[in-house]
Amino acid sequence: MKIRHQVSDALLLDYATGVLSEGWRIAIATHLALSPQSRRRLALMEMAGGALVRDLPPEPSPLDEERSWMALIRRLENSKTQDEAPPPGRNPQNAASVVLPEPLRSYVGGDVASVKWRPLGRGAYHLPIAVDDKNTMVRLLRIPAGKPVPEHGHRGRELTLVLSGSFRDGEALFARGDLEEADETLQHQPVATEGEDCICLAVTDAPLKFRSWLVRAVQPILGI
Numbered sequence: 338m339k340i341r342h343q344v345s346d347a348l349l350l351d352y353a354t355g356v357l358s359e360g361w362r363i364a365i366a367t368h369l370a371l372s373p374q375s376r377r378r379l380a381l382m383e384m385a386g387g388a389l390v391r392d393l394p395p396e397p398s399p400l401d402e403e404r405s406w407m408a409l410i411r412r413l414e415n416s417k418t419q420d421e422a423p424p425p426g427r428n429p430q431n432a433a434s435v436v437l438p439e440p441l442r443s444y445v446g447g448d449v450a451s452v453k454w455r456p457l458g459r460g461a462y463h464l465p466i467a468v469d470d471k472n473t474m475v476r477l478l479r480i481p482a483g484k485p486v487p488e489h490g491h492r493g494r495e496l497t498l499v500l501s502g503s504f505r506d507g508e509a510l511f512a513r514g515d516l517e518e519a520d521e522t523l524q525h526q527p528v529a530t531e532g533e534d535c536i537c538l539a540v541t542d543a544p545l546k547f548r549s550w551l552v553r554a555v556q557p558i559l560g561i
């Protein structure tokens with residue numbers, strides 16, 4: 338699958354139309370808090386949605402809809418709007434003090450300093466986050482600097498949002514605010530970059546497929 342750093346159009350559209358369950362919504366809303374580019378795309382999507390309802394002829398062909406949608410996306414990508422100011426989390430004055438933006442912060446009950454980490458082994462930690470939907474597993478992960486996540490595949494969707502530090506997945510580098518979207522087609526082994534632990538929000542809808550038998554053995558105990 339194609340590696341990207343912002344939420345995909347399909348997932349953003351599901352978010353905008355309110356069909357996503359709570360776990361996915363937390364990840365995307367928190368990503369939006371950190372990504373001006375994704376906020377612009379959402380605003381455009383909402384405008385386009387309003388325009389579709391208002392202006393479309395009674396029987397639009399799917400091809401016309403697709404063309405006008407692609408034209409809007411191209412215009413957005415080419416446009417330089419004034420919405421380039423960094424979000425509050427990247428403001429130099431409070432970047433150090435705010436790691437977890439809303440809505441995630443409320444779910445955790447404070448910022449990262451108040452997190453009661455639970456050990457996962459090999460220096461990694463997690464914090465499961467309770468949500469009301471029955472479909473998703475939501476957790477904060479802390480991967481030690483320079484260390485890998487055990488190699489794994491996926492039985493469903495996995496969203497990983499970087500909140501602090503960064504990780505590499507193959508050639509791609511994911512830093513604060515970046516969202517990686519994985520599915521059944523991706524087998525990977527993200528590695529936290531040197532110098533700083535990587536803190537991420539991870540949301541899945543099925544247990545991961547770990548390659549190591551040892552990790553598979555402890556998987557039910559850890560609930561990953």
Ligand code: ZN
Binds near residue numbers: 489490491495519525
């Ligand atoms: Zn994964």
